[in-house]
Amino acid sequence: MSEVAPMTEASPEPTQEEEEATKRGLGIAAWLAIGWLGCMVFLAVSASFLPLDDPINGSIRETPGVSYFTEGHIFGNDLLGRDTLARVVVGTSTSLSIAALSIGFGTLIGGFVGLVAGYVGGRIGTALSAMFDILLAFPPLLLALTLVSVLSPVTETDPPSRIKRMLVVALAVGLVSIPILARITRANALSWSQREFVMAAKSQGAKPFRIMLREVLPNVVPAMLSVALLGLASVIIVEGGLALFGLSINPPDPSWGNMVASQVDDLGETPHVWIVPSVFIFLSVMSLNLLGDVVRDKFAVREAAI
Template identity: 35%
Template sequence: MTFESSKLKNYPSNSLWRNIWRRFCRNRLALLGLSLLVIIMTSVVIGPFFYHVSIDAIDFTQASTPPSWQHPFGTNDLGQDQLARVLFGGRISLTVGLMSMVVAIFLGTIIGAIAGLYGGVIDSVLMRLTDLFLSLPQLPLLLLVVYLFRDTIKVIAGPELGIFILVVIVIGGLNWMSVARLVRADVLKLREMEFMSAASAMGASPLRLISVHILPNVLSVIIVAATLAVGNGIITESTLSFLGLGFPPDTPTWGQMLFQAKDYLTWSPHMAFFPGLAIFVTVLSINYVGDGLRDAFDPKVRH
C-alpha cells in the first residue's frame, strides 16, 4: 500500500458509507432497534413540550392509581403522573449513558492508541493498568466511590449537577478497558503497514500519526464500542439509583423510579413496569443497533 493510497483509506468515500448503510439495512433487528431508539429519543426530548403535566405535582387523592386516560402510565405513591416522570427521567438517563460513553471512549481510545503505537515498556505499563482495572469488582467499586464522594461533590456543584458529574465520571472511568484493548489490537496491525512507515519517514509527529492515520482506521471499532457503552451506562446508572446511591429522590430518572416503586410492587405494579420497560426497550434497541453496526463494518459478514 502506498502513502497516497492510504489517504483514501483514511478518508472513506461516500460509496463506502453507502455500502455500510446497505449492509446495516439488511439486518432487520438493527433497523427495528434504530426505529425504536429514534422513537424513544424523540419522545423524551420533545414529549414534555406536548404533555403538559408537572412531574412534581402531588395529589394524594390520585395516589397509586392504575393507568387511565387522565394518567396513561398511572401515578406513583404521591399521586405524581408517571408518564411525565418517565419522559423527563429519560432525558437524564440517556444523557448519563451518552456522556459516560464519551468518557469511556476517550480514555480507551487514547490509552489503546498510545499503547499500540509506542509498544515496549509503555505498552506493557498501560496494558497492566488495563488488566488491573479489569480485575476490580465494578459494582462494589462504583458503590464505594459514589458513597465516599457524593457529599463532597454535592457541596461543590449542587445535589443534581454534582451527582450527574460524579456518576458520569465513575461509570465512564470504569468502562474504558475493552475499548483500549480493541483499539490497541488494531493499532498494532496498522503500525506495521507501509503507509505508517511512510508517514513516520516524512516526519509526522506521534499526535499526527494518531489523529490522521490511526483514528480514521479504527473508527469502526470505536463506533461499535460507543454504541454498546451507552446501553451499559444506562444500566449502571439505573443500578446505582435503584440501590439508593444515584440521583436525589426528587430527580425522576428511570432507576430512581424503580427504587421508589419497589415497596409498591404488590398493589401498584405499574409504578415499576413502565420505567422498567423504558430501560429494557432502550438498552435492547441500543444492543441491536450495535450488533448491526458491527456486522455492517465487517465486509465479510453476509446477511
Template identity: 40%
Template sequence: MTTQPDVSKVPAPGSAELTAKENAGSGSRRARRRGLGVLFWCSAAWLGLVVLGAIVAPLLPIADPAAQDYRSVAVAPGSPGHLLGTDGLGRDLLARAVFGARISLIITLGAVTIGLVVGGTLGMLAGYFRGTTERLIVAATDAMMAVPALVLLLALMATLGSSVQNLIVGLGLLGVPAFVRLTRANTLVYTKREFIVAARSLGASNRRILAREIVPNILPAVAAYAFLVVGILIIAEGSLSFLGVGVPPPASSWGMMIAEGRDSLRQAPWVSFIPSAFMFLTVLSFNLIGDRLREESDVRETTI
C-alpha cells in the same frame, strides 16, 4: 513477445452486457443499504424517539414529573389524564419516564464519552509506541479491571457523594479499561500496514499518523462498541439508583423509578414495570445497533 488484450471481450458503452453489470452494481448497493435489517431500523426509531423526547421534554404537553396528586394515587395505565398511570404519590409515570430518560441518557452518554476519549487515547498510545508505554498502560488497565465494578462505584459514591457529575465520572472510569483494550488491539493491527509504513517513510510525525491514519480506521469498530457500552452503563446507572446511591431526588431516573415501585408490586406493578420496559427497550436497541454496526465494521476491515 507481448500479447495484446482482447478488446473484443470488453463490453462496449451502452451495450446490454454493460447495462446489466451497472444494474447489478446498483442493485448490490441497494441491497447493502437494506441489509441493516428491520430490527436495526426499529431500534434506531425507538432510540430517536427516546432521545427526541428527552431533549424536548420541557416543551411536551405532559404533567410536571414532580407534581403530586393525592386524588390519583396508583392510578392504572389508560386512566383519563394519565396515559401510563401514576405512582404511589400520584405522580404521572409518563412524565417521569420522559424526564427520567434525560437523566439516564445524560449520565450514560457523558460516561461513554469519558471512557471513549480517555481509554481510546491510552489504547492508541499503548498500541502505537509499545515498550514501556504499553506495559504501564496495560498494567494500570489490568489493575482497574481487577476491582469489582459495583464495589468501585459504591466506594466512589460514598466518598464523593451522589450527584449527576459524580455518576458520570464514576461510570466513565468504569468504561476506560474496555476502550483501552479495544483501541490497543485495533491499533496493533494497523501499525504494521503498508500505508502506516509509507507515512513514516515520508517523514510524517507520530501525531499526524495517529490523527490522520490510525483514528479514521479504528473509529468504526470503537463507535460500534460504544453503543454496546451505553446499554451496559444504563443498567449500571439503574442499579446504583435502585440501591439508593444514584441521582438524588427530586430528579428521577429509570432505576430510581423501579426502586420506588418495588414496595407496591402486588398492588400497582405498573409503577416498576413501565420504567423497566423503557430501560429494556432502550438497552436492547443500543445492543442491536451496536451488534449490527460491529458486523459492518468487520466487513469494512476485511476489505481494506
C-alpha cells in the same frame, strides 16, 4: 501469464465487504432499534419543553393517589399522584445523560490511552496496558458504588443537587468503562499501526501524533463505536443497579433506575409505575446491543481483538 490476471481482476477486499453490506442492508430490526433510540433521544432532549405534568410534585388539582390508565395520564399516576409519563420522560433525559456522559468520558480517555498504547507500543504501551488491566481487576459495580458514595454522600442537611449527582454517577461509571474501551482501541490501533500505509505516511515525514490521529484513529473508530454502543447499554443497567442502593439520582428526581427501585418493596400494588420504566430500559438496552452488533458485523470488528 493468465494465472496472474484473475488476481488483479478480483475486486479488492473493501469493495467486496461494501457490496455485501449494501446487499444485506441494515435489516428491519436495526431500523426499529434506530427508531426507538431516536424517540428516546428526542424525549430526552425535549423533556423540559413538552407539555407534561410536574414530575416531582404531582398535580395537586387531582386526587392524589394511584390511578391507572385514565384520560390525561396514559401511564397513570403513582402513589403520590405524580404522572408516570412525565416521570419516565424526565427519567429518560437523566438516564440517557448519564449513559452518554459516562461513555463519552470513557471513550475519550480510554480511546486516547489505548491509541497511544497501541501505536507507540514498547515500554510505554506495556505500562499503559498494565494500568488498565489493574482497573479491570476491580469489580465494576463495587467500584462505581464506592466512588459515588465517597464523592457525593447524601446528607440530610445538604443533599447533592441533581446535576452534581448526575455528573458523579457518570464519572464513576465512566471510569469503569475506561479500561474496556482502552483495550479494544489498543488492540485495533496495534494491528492498524503495522499496516504499510502507516509506514508510507511515516516515510513522507508525518509526525507520530499526526499518524495516530489521521491514519490510525479513523480505522479504529468502528470498533470503538461498537463497544461504545454496548457500553451505553451496560451503563443504563448499571444506573439501575446503583439506584437499588440509593446511589443514583436522589429520589424526588426521576431516573429509569430509581423509578423501578422506588417500587421494589411493593411490586404488586402499583405495577405500572415500575413496568413502564422497565420496558423503557429493556427496549433501549436491546436496541443498543443490536446496533452494537450491527456495527461490529458491518465493519468486521473481530471479537478476538477485544
